[in-house]
Amino acid sequence: MKKSYQNIEEIIAEMPAIREICISLRETLLANLVMLGEIPAPTFHEAARVNFLLQRFSECGLTSTSSDECGNGFGILPGRDSERNILMLAHADTVFSAQRNHTVSVRAGKITGPGIADNSLGLAVLATLPTLLEKLEIKLNSGLVLMGAARSLGRGDLEGIRFFLENNKIPITAGICVEGVRLGRLSYASAGMLRGEITCRVPEEYDWIRRGATGAILVLNEVVNRILGIPLPRRPQTSIALGSIEAGEGFNIIPTEGILRFEVRSESSEIVRQIASELDDIMAEVMSKTGAEVTLDIVARREPAGLTIGHPLVKQTREIMNALDLRPHITPSISEISVMIARGIPAVTIGITEGERLQEPRETVLLEPMFTGLTQLVAVLLAIDGGFCNEPE
Amino acid sequence: MNLNDWISRNTFHHSQFWDLKQLIEDKEKLGLTISLCLPTLNEEKTIGKEIILFKSELMDRYPLVDEIAVVDSGSIDKTREIAAAFGADVYLSSEILPQVGEKKGKGENLWKAVYQLKGDIICYVDADIANIHPRFAYGLIAPLIYNEQMKYVKAFYDRPLAFSQGVRPSGGGRVTEILVRPLFSLFFPELTCLIQPLSGEYAVRREVLEQIPFPIGYGVETAHILDVYQRWGLDAFGQTDLDQRVHRNQSTLSLGKMAFGILRTFLARSEVLGSTADMKQFSTVLRQFQAQNEKYEQIEHEIVEEERPPMNTLPEYREKFGKEYISSKGTSSTG
Structure with missing residues (x-):
């Protein structure tokens, strides 16, 4: 050389x-x-x-x-x-x-x-x-x-x-x-990024009849549906990836806890902040509607x-x-x-x-x-x- | 002989030989050449990886091995093509010494490798090891370099370590524990020191390989152990712990065939057991059962443990390597 x-x-x-x-x-x-x-x-x-x-x-x-x-x-x-x-x-x-x-x-x-x-x-x-x-x-x-x-x-x-x-x-x-x-x-x-875990806990004494829903999976499902409803702009490029979901052990035991892992990416830090705020709103609404405890743990963030x-x-x-x-x-x-x-x-x-x-x-x-x-x-x-x-x- | 003494003296762990630079220095001082032989039959899934690791680590990076050869029994998959593409010398067993004919079996490949390969030490490694690592070769070769009196080093894979439940039982596979170890315990108690007598990986000096016969089938490892033991004694053996070995598991029926072949090999050496069994009197047929729905059917397997003679009895070999023929009784003659 x-x-x-x-x-x-x-x-x-x-x-x-x-x-x-x-x-x-x-x-x-x-x-x-x-x-x-x-x-x-x-x-x-x-x-x-x-x-x-x-x-x-x-x-x-x-x-x-x-x-x-x-x-x-x-x-x-x-x-x-x-x-x-x-x-x-x-x-x-x-x-x-x-x-x-x-x-x-x-x-x-x-x-x-x-x-x-x-x-x-x-x-x-x-x-x-x-x-x-x-x-x-x-x-x-x-x-x-x-x-x-x-x-x-x-x-x-x-x-x-x-x-x-x-x-x-x-x-x-x-x-x-x-x-x-x-x-x-x-x-x-x-990209701007926000990576987090949403944990949902349903109390043991949950009133199944009143809610008409069954356990952590349905509560997480509600969270997922709401996240999918967040409007994402084409510019600046923005995406939300739902990376993994964990709940339950078998066929007939209703799980009381579930975890959803997700990542938001955007070219704009402002959009990332807006989505983070919408996630807070979603969780508050799901909690009040279902009585489940829903928490968000942010594990990583980038500007x-x-x-x-x-x-x-x-x-x-x-x-x-x-x-x-x-x-x-x-x-x-x-x-x-x-x-x-x-x-x-x-x-x-x-x-x-x-x-x-x-x-x-x-x-x-x-x-x-x-x-x-x-x-x-x-x-x-x-x-x-x-x-x-x-x-x- | 105190067997515990032998075990502590002749049993190694591959990590003892991590210093490959030192190993190569000693090899060069002794002027030794080393061949690595991989006997194959349809091993396209694993052969490429074995050759890459051995060639990169034990030829290019540390020149411990002088040649890597695949001796193939006639694979119908891409074994030979892949092996050649990754830089191994590839031989079809039937094309080595064609004048002596072709027999099917791993032992045939091992025997023909003695003629084809040039090393003073030949290290045989099976080609179906999923977790292959350079230790599978240097762990077996190193004891021969560091111990002049040692001639035949076998691998074993299960470490007798203390663990939370007490002491973990250690030993070989099912055929070893059910057949070979009881036979050794009865007839050759000293050989029970070998933790996995049937393991397919071993490094051997040429001077030994050329003087012992090779059963072409299941009995080759057992025959080697008995013959080397009779001729050179227990101190000729070493064994190295190579940690884990991941490979294909065999069905119980396949192991039955293996056990039958080993038993025939063992009995063929009955002279040394003090009896004179005439193998022609014994059946060569193994009978096993298979069931389909409610119907049971007996399946017969013809298992003849043919043997190849010691390589140094072949004039072609003596001519190629300039060797004298030394009979098992120690008398010599030229080719």
Whole structure:
């Protein structure tokens, strides 16, 4: 590889050669993917997976290989300029419980297992990257901080990245979040978000005859119907996802407690606030109508923030994607970049490959597109390192 | 021999061998070559993952293994295609030593691997392990590198740990506990030290593999244990705890066939038991029952435990490896 690049076109011209080297590391990447994927890592219990990542970082000779008190894992590839550091991270947790069978299967062209796309592949890319850069003979000007981020999903609420940025002493100049899926994804702005749990408790002495309703399920059903009645604007883009509902144990025992988990996303923080207020009204009304106790627990909240589409980091990333024949799929994110952007660190989230059955136990990633995804990642890293993604002073 | 002494001396846990750099240094000092053999028959679901892990971890990252070979019995699925795509050397068992013919069975693949592969140590790992990990190979190879007198290292998977209910019973599968362990207890009490004598994963020195016969079917592991024990004694064995192994569970009827084959292999070695059973007098038919509605039907399975002779009795082998023939009585002659 060249020692330095004068412009983004020179980096793009190197991409076919970068891709060849990526392909030559296929077994290394897949072995990392399989071994990481078979270590369960539900949110708050990522330690074993992070330890494996650290072991890989140590074997590759990274410095400052360590974990912090929040459970994040780090390895640093020092650059020539200690004042400039790029943070590349992948979240280490998955939505699957440790009790689930985490066996990964490898077939011709695809790999399947719980959490394999979200985000075992992102972590496997981090574990493989030092070897890849060494093979490419790339010496970065900036330091590269590789981070397996803990406590990211659900109730974790990005605690890992928050903790790191609050306590870190290393100057971070840019960030890249790596997600397994999907190739072509480009997130450079975070949506406003409100994530919560609505718990409904029906008293034991509930007067079944007077209410004509049966238990927590029907009360939650009432809540769901009311939520679906909230008008959502098309602009700014807004959505409410009802993610899970839990109540009851059998066929004929009326449950007295139920939980509904939901997430509101909007490009506007004002709309998020309005919806939160409507949720309060809904709960008050359902309580008075049914006599059940309904409570709302907000587990995560984000303010919308982001780079503009014209920001050099976004522009160069799109250019690289176009050169790889990838059509950028621009989507706002609620992941780690929101914390970085909120702190003034320009950051993007990019995906590595195509996938199927996401967030299901038989989550699957395709092998072949991974090499394009890796090439894209290396090119974006080189573009940041070369200073082509900085805003004009 | 004090069996508890043997167990503490010759029983390992794979975590003892975590330092692969050290292991490779010792391997290189000894000038050893190591082959990994995966016998297969229709294993397309698991073979790709095994090869990726072994190749990446034990060839590319830590060069412990010099070759990874799949010896296939004629799979009709994509086993050979996937294995080759992920970088293994793939051989069809029938194409190795074609002049000696083709027999069907895992033992046949293991025997032909002795001719085809080049390693001073051959490590056999079944291809149907869902939770495959590099420990399945280095955990078995390492004791041979660190212990010169050791010749045959077997895997076991169930740890006799104290747990909340007292001590967890440890041992092998159903055929081990119902058939093999009682037979060993009766005739070869020392061999009861082996926690899972039938496990399909073992690493063995070539000098041993070339001198022992290979039953081609169910009896290959039992035959190896009896033959190695007779020839080199209990100290030739080691065993390594590889933690959990997740694989296909077999039906009781399949295990019945396995037990029958093992029993025939055992009795064929009756000379060492002090009796002279003529195996030709014994039936080769196993009878099992199957029921359909109210009707019971007897199913007959012909199970003949054919054996391949010690590899060093073949002139082709002696020529390929420049070996002398050493008979089981210790006399030698050239090929």
